[in-house]
Amino acid sequence: MIEPPAYLLLSAILFGIGVVGVVARRNILIILMSVEVMLNGVNVAFVAVGSYLGDATGGIFAFMVMTVAAAEAAVGLALLIALYRIRETIDITELKVLKW
């Protein structure tokens, strides 16, 4: 019998791994994939808690997260392509245009 905390722990680990990818990697593609990992970690928590509570809301939230993830991937990758055309790089450290 699996207790809810087990799912939450798994969720936290997946999320944490994703965070490591986002903060530690320079490759924008891998950062975007790490974001997907983070989102999946969150989804695990939503689905598990939702099912333990017998509430469909958890699943609905996971569904929404997926939708947002798809949109985010689409826009993020489009940005990446545009960026690569201009800068010829996918290195996040070379993006310093936010500083004036």
Added chain:
Amino acid sequence: MEALFFILFGAIAVGGAVMVVTRRHPMVSALYLILTLFAVAALFVLRHAHFLAAIQVIIYAGAVVVLFIFVIMLINVPESRLPVERATIVRVAGVIAAGLLILESAVLARRFAMPKAPVSGVGTVEAVGRALFTDYLLAFEVTSVLLLAAVIGAIALSNKKL
């Protein structure tokens, strides 16, 4: 039985995630991402969330990761020009902070009280569809607007004249 599957698929998901984050070439990462997504889908099945498991495979693994792979192939960065990872203070601190975050969440998770008996039947296609088209109809419709905006944004950004 559930415990066994949970440990198995949990381990696959975590292992896949670690590989996603640590591989040098994005194509490898993308393939490990598929693995992770499948393992998460299996976990969804364990929690009786059949509908979500299905779309996890179809949309996530089938569409989103494929999109990643397309992009990786499209821009086709040569091996030699992939960014070289270097340990900086911020990165090390980030990894430590992520570890802390996991630790904190784990402690919090243990203190999380919840009914013990799992209730099934909320993750079926029928149940999700009913919730989605009644209580969450507005959110659902707004989601379509979000996707439309994403599509338009992606097309606009991919325009060569940018």
Added chain:
Amino acid sequence: MVSGVLDYLWLVPAFPLLGVILNGVLALIAERPFLLKEAGLPPPGGSHGHPSRGNSHATEAPGSHGSGASGPHSAPVYRNVVAFLAPGAVGASFVVALLCVLSLAARPPEGRTFVQILFPWIQSGSFLAPVGFQLDPLSSVMALVVTGVGFLIHVYSVGYMSHERAFARYFVYLNLFMFAMLMLVLANNYLLMFVGWEGVGLCSYLLIGYWYEKQSASDAGKKAFIVNRIGDFGFLLGVFLIFWTFGSVSFTDVFARIPLLRDSGVLTAGMATAITLLLFLGATGKSAQIPLYVWLPDAMEGPTPVSALIHAATMVTAGVYMVARSSALFLLSPDAMSVVAVIGAATAIFSATIGICQTDIKRVLAYSTVSQLGYMFLACGVGAFAAGIFHLMTHAFFKALLFLGSGSVIHALSGEQDMRKMGGVRRYLPVTFVTMFAATLAISGIPGLSGFFSKDEILWQSFSSPHGSPALWFVGALAAGITAFYMFRLVFLTFYGGSRMDPEVEKHVHESPWTMTVPLSILAVLSVAGGWVGIPASLGGDNRFEEWLAPVFRSVAAAGAHGAATGAHPSVSLEFGLMGISVGVALAGIGIAYFLYRLRTSKPAEIARRVPALYDLVYHKYYVDEIYEWAVVRRVVDGSVWLWQMFDALFIDGIVNGIADGVRSAGDRVRRLQAGIVGGYAFSLLAGAVLLVGYILYRSMVP
């Protein structure tokens, strides 16, 4: 209540207000562009110039009715409109006031209080201050004096101000003054009275500073305003105390509640003293009594008709009116009554002595006004409110006449005000001379003229009233003698003797136009005959004036053991004796003036040489201005400078600039965080998340 004519009481202040609006519009759309054009400045508003200027026409149409379209040197048409509108408004107001008073007089004496509430003005909890008017014998006297004398002075002003360029502006102020003054005297509650009180103060300021290009005029305006502010502060505190004690500010309510509150112990003598002294402080400011009289002589910087109307006949008497209006309150406090009487008597003698040595014709009259106002307060202070109001009325006639006469002289002498440069003007200005001579006789208290009856009534009351004393009478009689002396000194110096005028000025001396001489003549008639309504019983009259006011001051008798309003009891022979003495003193004053300024004209300078210290003291007005300058003005200025430097510059600016500097330096440091490195931002987010989750964890562990 159906009251016929009285229902139109609101028209009395409404007419001058209408005059303000119409003349104000004319001043703005016709006079201002005209004056600016004359001064070579562009008209205001530029492109959207109003049509009346007619400057947008390419060709001047001969039938153009634009008021400013005529040449810059001919008088514009609008001046004629103003010259008709301004006195017309006041005249209409006078007619309505007269009809109202006649209608009031037709009632039985006990019913002669008419209150008209127009609309609620301030309403908050139990506090209600309506815009309402009260016509009773007291306010009807004031309303008639204000509108009557005001109308004459408006007419006079048309002639006197005819050479002024800012013609409409002057009449806007003057009409506004009439409006405010009528609000003051007709108000049915203290708060609305205060509005009028402040309104007349504002107009006084505006009119003293009418020639604002002149430094001394604008300074005098400011002085008047600031000194009045001190008094107004007292008045306002008094009104607050009244509301606190009586729960109302309306006259009828307050006075009706006096017996009840006094019997129940709420209204103690101390409270009555506090209220009345605060009110009296307001009166000393507005009516130029010691210690706040200093602004009035300086107020002579304004145009002479203004001096006549505001600073002699009407506004400065507002304090007397207010004290008389509050007579029921004052009678509750014998201490306050004594203060009023002593201040009045002291002011009367003090300013009369200053008047002896002044050389500016208007300043002599100004000190004379202060002195006469002192008489009125003396009357109020001894409980003879009716006598005070009587003197107020007669004084309004003869002092307005004196000012207008002096204005006529000044006008004729092209603005010369120094009596040392006059002399022998009698030949050139016969009408002015005759009328002014009548007024001088009146103010000196020559039997048969108005001033005699009112002044003698005051002197008699100050001797015989339970509140009075022989000392007060003596001071009053002495001041009367000095008054006669300096007034005849003025007349002798101005109208008699050889000419000391500049030859250049003398060539242009002329009698004034009819708009000026007609009001002079009417006022002269009033100065002579105005006192006949109050001939005391001992002289075979029946003192109709006092009888008319009796219902208002009925509470005087009702208020207790003071038989103040009864003057004829002690002894008729004593009254005749005192009357004889005061007439004798006045004649003596005239005689000395005749001796010094007609027979031995070298004598005054000789006396001045004989007692230089005394002469200097009086000539410099007892150095009161200098003492105030040193004791008050310098202290206030020093304190203000200290506050400015310590509090404003260091404290306030320190806070403001400190915050700005802190934000700037903080921003300078925080700016470095914004390095533009995406990883850094991601780390910040993460750190925030770690801290937040850590906090949640902490909270879950520490309940």
